[in-house]
Amino acid sequence: QLQLQESGPGLVKPSETLSLTCTVSGGSVRSSGYYWGWIRQPPGKGLEWTGSIYYSGSTYYNPSLKSRVTISVDTSKNQFSLKLNSVTAADTAVYYCARQFVVAYFDYWGQGTLVTVSS
Amino acid sequence: EIVMTQSPATLSVSPGEGATLSCRASQSVSSNLAWYQQKPGQAPRLLIYGASTRATGIPARFSGSGSGTEFTLTISSLQSEDFAVYYCQQYNNWPRTFGQGTKLEIK
Numbered sequence: 001q002l003q004l005q006e007s008g009p010g011l012v013k014p015s016e017t018l019s020l021t022c023t024v025s026g027g028s029v030r031s032s033g034y035y036w037g038w039i040r041q042p043p044g045k046g047l048e049w050t051g052s053i054y055y056s057g058s059t060y061y062n063p064s065l066k067s068r069v070t071i072s073v074d075t076s077k078n079q080f081s082l083k084l085n086s087v088t089a090a091d092t093a094v095y096y097c098a099r100q101f102v103v104a105y106f107d108y109w110g111q112g113t114l115v116t117v118s119s
Numbered sequence: 120e121i122v123m124t125q126s127p128a129t130l131s132v133s134p135g136e137g138a139t140l141s142c143r144a145s146q147s148v149s150s151n152l153a154w155y156q157q158k159p160g161q162a163p164r165l166l167i168y169g170a171s172t173r174a175t176g177i178p179a180r181f182s183g184s185g186s187g188t189e190f191t192l193t194i195s196s197l198q199s200e201d202f203a204v205y206y207c208q209q210y211n212n213w214p215r216t217f218g219q220g221t222k223l224e225i226k
Contacts, residue, residue, distance in 0.1 A: 046206065046217055046218070046219045046220050047155075047163065047206055047208075047217040047220075048217070049208075049214055049215040049216070049217070060213065060214075062214040062215075063120075063213075063214060064214070096162055096163075098162075101168075103210070103215075104151065104153075104168070104210040105153035105165060105168045105208060105210055106153075106155075106163070106165060106208075107165045107168075107174065109162035109163060109164070110162060111161075111162055112162050
C-alpha cells in the first residue's frame with residue numbers, strides 16, 4: 001500500500017524559507033506516469049495546488065507561487081521536497097504531499113503537516 | 120486560471136436521503152474533473168475522476184456526471200460516514216484548481 005509522509009518544521013519565521021520533505025513508501029517515485037505534488041490548505045479554507053514534479057525532474061508550478069517555490073526529487077531516498085521562500089503569514093497552512101496521476105488528479109495523499117509562519 | 124465554483128456552500132441532509140452537489144467551471148474542462156471527500160483532520164480522498172469514474176474502493180452510492188462546465192456529484196442514501204466536505208478539481212488547464220468546497224452536514 002502506497003504511503004506518503006510529510007516532514008519538516010512546524011514553525012517558520014516571516015521572510016524565511018519553508019522546507020518540507022515527503023517520503024514515499026510502498027512504491028517508487030520513479031513510477032512511470034505519476035507526478036508527485038504539493039497541495040496546501042490554509043486553516044478553515046480550501047485547497048490550493050502549489051506544484052508537481054516527475055522523477056526526471058520535470059516540474060509544474062502554480063503561477064501564483066512560481067517565483068517563490070522550488071520542488072525537487074531525490075530518487076535515491078524515494079523522496080521529494082518543497083521549498084517556499086520569503087514566507088508570510090498567508091503561507092500558514094496544512095501542506096499535503098500527494099501522488100498525481102499523469103499530472104491530473106491526486107490519488108494518494110499524505111496525512112498533511114501544519115506549517116505556521118510566525119515570529 | 121479556471122475558477123471552480125461549488126454550490127451550495129453547505130447542504131443539510133438527513134441520513135438515508137440523497138444529496139446532489141454542483142461544481143461549475145469558468146470555462147470548459149471537458150471531462151477532466153475529479154471529486155474529493157475530506158473529513159475533519161484528514162487528507163482529502165479521491166472519489167471520482169474523469170467526471171464519472173469511481174476511484175478504487177469507492178462505494179457505488181457515489182456517482183459523478185457532467186462535462187464542459189457543469190458537473191454533479193450525487194450521493195444516494197447518505198450514510199453517517201458521508202458527512203464531510205467535498206471538493207471538485209479540474210485538471211484540464213494549468214494551474215490545477217479546486218473549488219471552494221461544499222460542506223455536507225447532518226440535518
